[in-house]
Amino acid sequence: MAIARMRKVTILAYQELETPLFEKLRDIGLMHLTKSTVAGTVEPPEEMSLHAATPEYVERLSQLAVIRSYFERYNTIEKGFFDMFTGKKPEVSYRQFKNAVVTYDIPEVFAKVQEHDERLSRINEQITDLEQKLQVLEPWKPLDIPLGEVRETRTCDTCLAIVPSAALGSDVLHSSGVHYKEIWQDKGQAGIWLAVFAGEASQEQAANTLLTALGGTRLNLAREVEAYLDAGLVKDICRAIEARLTELRKEQETILAKDAEMAEGLLDILALTDYYLDKQNLDLIRKEAGRTRFTLVVEGYVKAKDMDLFRDRLSVFTDIEIIDEEPGEDDDVPVYLENHPIIRPFEAVTAIYGYPNYRELDPTPWLAPFFWIFFGLCLGDAVYGIMLSLFSWWFIKTQKLEDDRFMRLLMYCGFSTILAGALTGSWFGDFPVSFLKGTLIERITSSIVVLDPINDPMTLLLVSLAFGIVHIWVGIIVKMVGTIRAGQLADGIMDHGSWVVFLPGMVLWGLSKVGIIQSNIPLYIMAAGAVLVMISGGRSQKNILLKPISAVGRFYDIVGYFSDVLSYARILALMLASAIIGVVVNTISRLVVDMLPGVGWVVIPVILAFGHLLNLAINALGSFVHSGRLQYVEFFSKFFEGGGTPFRPLRRVRENISLTD
Amino acid sequence: MFKGMVGSWALLGVGLLVVCLVLGGFFGEQLGGNVLALMGAGLAVVLGGIGSIVGVGVAGEKAAGITAEDPDNFGRVLPLQALPGTQGIYGFLVAFLALIKMNAFGGVLSLTLEQGWQVFFACLPAGVSGLISALYQAKVSLAGMDIAAQKPEESGKGMILSAMVETYAVLGLLTSILLIMFAVKI
Numbered sequence: 001m002a003i004a005r006m007r008k009v010t011i012l013a014y015q016e017l018e019t020p021l022f023e024k025l026r027d028i029g030l031m032h033l034t035k036s037t038v039a040g041t042v043e044p045p046e047e048m049s050l051h052a053a054t055p056e057y058v059e060r061l062s063q064l065a066v067i068r069s070y071f072e073r074y075n076t077i078e079k080g081f082f083d084m085f086t087g088k089k090p091e092v093s094y095r096q097f098k099n100a101v102v103t104y105d106i107p108e109v110f111a112k113v114q115e116h117d118e119r120l121s122r123i124n125e126q127i128t129d130l131e132q133k134l135q136v137l138e139p140w141k142p143l144d145i146p147l148g149e150v151r152e153t154r155t156c157d158t159c160l161a162i163v164p165s166a167a168l169g170s171d172v173l174h175s176s177g178v179h180y181k182e183i184w185q186d187k188g189q190a191g192i193w194l195a196v197f198a199g200e201a202s203q204e205q206a207a208n209t210l211l212t213a214l215g216g217t218r219l220n221l222a223r224e225v226e227a228y229l230d231a232g233l234v235k236d237i238c239r240a241i242e243a244r245l246t247e248l249r250k251e252q253e254t255i256l257a258k259d260a261e262m263a264e265g266l267l268d269i270l271a272l273t274d275y276y277l278d279k280q281n282l283d284l285i286r287k288e289a290g291r292t293r294f295t296l297v298v299e300g301y302v303k304a305k306d307m308d309l310f311r312d313r314l315s316v317f318t319d320i321e322i323i324d325e326e327p328g329e330d331d332d333v334p335v336y337l338e339n340h341p342i343i344r345p346f347e348a349v350t351a352i353y354g355y356p357n358y359r360e361l362d363p364t365p366w367l368a369p370f371f372w373i374f375f376g377l378c379l380g381d382a383v384y385g386i387m388l389s390l391f392s393w394w395f396i397k398t399q400k401l402e403d404d405r406f407m408r409l410l411m412y413c414g415f416s417t418i419l420a421g422a423l424t425g426s427w428f429g430d431f432p433v434s435f436l437k438g439t440l441i442e443r444i445t446s447s448i449v450v451l452d453p454i455n456d457p458m459t460l461l462l463v464s465l466a467f468g469i470v471h472i473w474v475g476i477i478v479k480m481v482g483t484i485r486a487g488q489l490a491d492g493i494m495d496h497g498s499w500v501v502f503l504p505g506m507v508l509w510g511l512s513k514v515g516i517i518q519s520n521i522p523l524y525i526m527a528a529g530a531v532l533v534m535i536s537g538g539r540s541q542k543n544i545l546l547k548p549i550s551a552v553g554r555f556y557d558i559v560g561y562f563s564d565v566l567s568y569a570r571i572l573a574l575m576l577a578s579a580i581i582g583v584v585v586n587t588i589s590r591l592v593v594d595m596l597p598g599v600g601w602v603v604i605p606v607i608l609a610f611g612h613l614l615n616l617a618i619n620a621l622g623s624f625v626h627s628g629r630l631q632y633v634e635f636f637s638k639f640f641e642g643g644g645t646p647f648r649p650l651r652r653v654r655e656n657i658s659l660t661d
Numbered sequence: 662m663f664k665g666m667v668g669s670w671a672l673l674g675v676g677l678l679v680v681c682l683v684l685g686g687f688f689g690e691q692l693g694g695n696v697l698a699l700m701g702a703g704l705a706v707v708l709g710g711i712g713s714i715v716g717v718g719v720a721g722e723k724a725a726g727i728t729a730e731d732p733d734n735f736g737r738v739l740p741l742q743a744l745p746g747t748q749g750i751y752g753f754l755v756a757f758l759a760l761i762k763m764n765a766f767g768g769v770l771s772l773t774l775e776q777g778w779q780v781f782f783a784c785l786p787a788g789v790s791g792l793i794s795a796l797y798q799a800k801v802s803l804a805g806m807d808i809a810a811q812k813p814e815e816s817g818k819g820m821i822l823s824a825m826v827e828t829y830a831v832l833g834l835l836t837s838i839l840l841i842m843f844a845v846k847i
Contacts, residue, residue, distance in 0.1 A: 085736030352817030573835035584757045621740055622747055625824035
């Protein structure tokens with residue numbers, strides 16, 4: 001069967017065994033745990049209740065998050081281009097993982113990281129500050145008086161000031177008791193050293209009055225660089241500041257180097273994050289277990305075929321009791337799809353819609369051939385198919401995916417695309433005809449053409465709709481089989497079997513009407529089907545008077561089937577789209593040759609490569625979603641209930657890394 | 662923001678169509694069949710194009726935001742962004758078919774007024790259904806990206822939901838192709 005049989009498992013153990021038991025279950029990875037249904041469960045012990053101290057992992061995880069974002073400034077883990085699509089995680093050996101757990105001192109690294117972070121930001125602040133000061137001091141370098149001496153004395157006010165250049169000629173500056181010296185001039189402004197004799201009367205910044213009159217401003221450079229005044233002259237102060245800057249930069253570099261070295265351990269941090277996430281996860285799971293005063297009740301599901309292995313692995317615990325039983329009617333049994341390797345990739349299609357519930361049929365084997373054919377028809381180009389298959393095959397080989405179902409699906413769909421392309425004569429669009437006319441390749445490719453979609457779309461439309469009819473018909477059969485399997489023989493045969501007979505009867509009858517089939521048998525089949533449909537319609541109606549109405553009303557379903565079938569016209573449209581765009585790409589490249597004689601042949605490969613790759617990418621996406629839609633909307637609606645929970649055994653958390661042996 | 666704009670973009674496209682119709686209706690005689698046919702081909706590209714440009718554009722913005730939060734989501738949101746892009750290609754496809762039908766690559770165009778109108782109207786189903794379906798498909802794609810962001814493993818469902826809208830662009834395309842191939846008599 002395609003849905004794996006499950007056993008409902010209950011484990012009884014002493015509470016002392018709790019931690020080792022859950023860790024063991026995680027390591028085995030065979031059991032899907034569910035919330036315990038044991039009645040009269042006592043509260044979890046004190047340590048697990050809300051009032052208990054916060055568990056260690058909470059603090060560790062927040063520290064690890066800080067360390068991680070800090071390290072990521074220095075170190076990034078190399079990611080391949082395709083990892084963006086596959087979400088592949090960096091590999092860590094089990095040894096390194098264990099080593100990290102035992103030896104890595106998270107609190108110490110955390111403290112270091114915090115200290116470094118703080119120091120670095122302080123250093124940065126200082127550097128910016130000093131650089132600004134240097135900039136301010138720069139023009140004053142020619143000043144030949146120590147900066148510390150430019151200040152008020154008892155009788156004289158000296159200062160540095162900036163005045164408009166025009167003011168230098170002002171009489172005020174040349175009056176008695178005023179001395180000035182020009183230090184620099186730039187952009188209409190001048191920096192001056194100014195001394196104003198104030199006399200005994202007013203020492204209070206006598207220069208200010210004068211500067212106000214000139215429209216200048218007084219500078220207090222000395223206060224800005226107080227710590228460096230001992231150096232004396234401005235140029236010496238500058239040198240001292242520069243020396244300090246060098247010192248700071250060196251310190252910064254040392255820290256950065258140390259950080260870069262520490263950040264080598266980023267992989268360890270990722271591994272540790274997973275380690276503590278795993279602890280958190282186990283803790284959450286533990287809370288789902290049932291408890292009595294001394295015992296622990298763990299419930300869940302294990303695949304029936306894994307049951308012996310499961311018991312064997314748990315045999316290290318001598319004091320536990322494992323009970324396994326057939327799941328009950330009301331249990332929400334998790335679903336694991338188990339299909340033949342050829343069908344397996346198509347589980348990816350089922351999974352997009354959602355899992356079937358435990359008690360119904362797995363739709364995967366039923367949808368697989370149709371999805372395969374529809375995808376091939378929609379894309380419908382042999383070379384695209386070859387490219388798709390080769391790419392997927394190479395991808396599976398090189399990327400070592402954990403779950404390669406999707407890529408395998410693409411590879412298989414590539415085969416059907418090759419087939420459809422060969423039968424419709426589409427190889428890179430009309431490449432053989434337009435570029436290789438008369439060659440052997442052209443003769444071979446055109447000899448296997450069965451149908452030309454561009455010149456004969458009506459036939460292809462009929463083919464598409466015919467596939468639709470078969471698809472829907474199979475859907476009804478699946479429903480019938482499912483109903484009969486569930487023990488409702490009469491319902492299965494009457495409600496669904498009637499349509500299984502009626503629909504093909506109607507189609508065949510239609511064919512006989514247009515003269516394709518010379519026989520009366522289709523009419524009899526259709527009539528028999530119609531009678532069955534009417535009986536099934538009447539059956540459901542309890543009121544004897546309404547029975548005939550209900551019986552005839554059943555035929556209204558035909559409208560639904562009819563509109564379902566029309567939906568398959570999209571197969572034709574998508575096939576035409578990819579085929580014609582292929583032709584367009586070829587046509588454009590030929591036009592270019594005509595337009596640019598000589599060089600045209602150089603441009604052709606570029607146009608062809610770009611155009612065909614774009615066409616492949618866009619139409620592969622379209623083919624996938626539309627083939628999928630035909631399954632989900634037209635096919636599944638006939639029989640599928642869904643709503644199953646996927647089987648997810650308790651396993652080690654692997655969010656950031658993948659463990660290797 | 663975009664959700665409120667959908668109507669305006671659709672209106673812009675339909676406005677263009679009306680302008681072309683009015684031009685053709687009043688000045689058809691002067692313009693001639695060739696111009697009408699070329700207007701139709703152009704409309705198919707432009708209408709599908711507007712829908713796809715706006716659709717892929719807004720979807721791309723949101724996709725970038727989601728990728729910024731978690732770069733691993735890139736592969737999941739990319740197809741969702743690409744989905745409203747097909748309509749522009751369908752429009753281009755129809756225009757190209759119309760040009761081939763008109764023998765535009767083979768020499769002198771000489772369509773009668775009636776043939777011009779035939780090509781014009783044959784191009785419309787793909788253009789108009791492309792325009793409106795791309796805009797609304799983008800809305801579904803945007804919502805689908807929320808699925809990809811919050812439940813990454815379920816992002817395939819967002820793609821299917823988005824593809825439902827495209828159905829009508831596909832039908833428009835199919836109709837235009839059949840009309841150009843079989844109904845237009847040149």
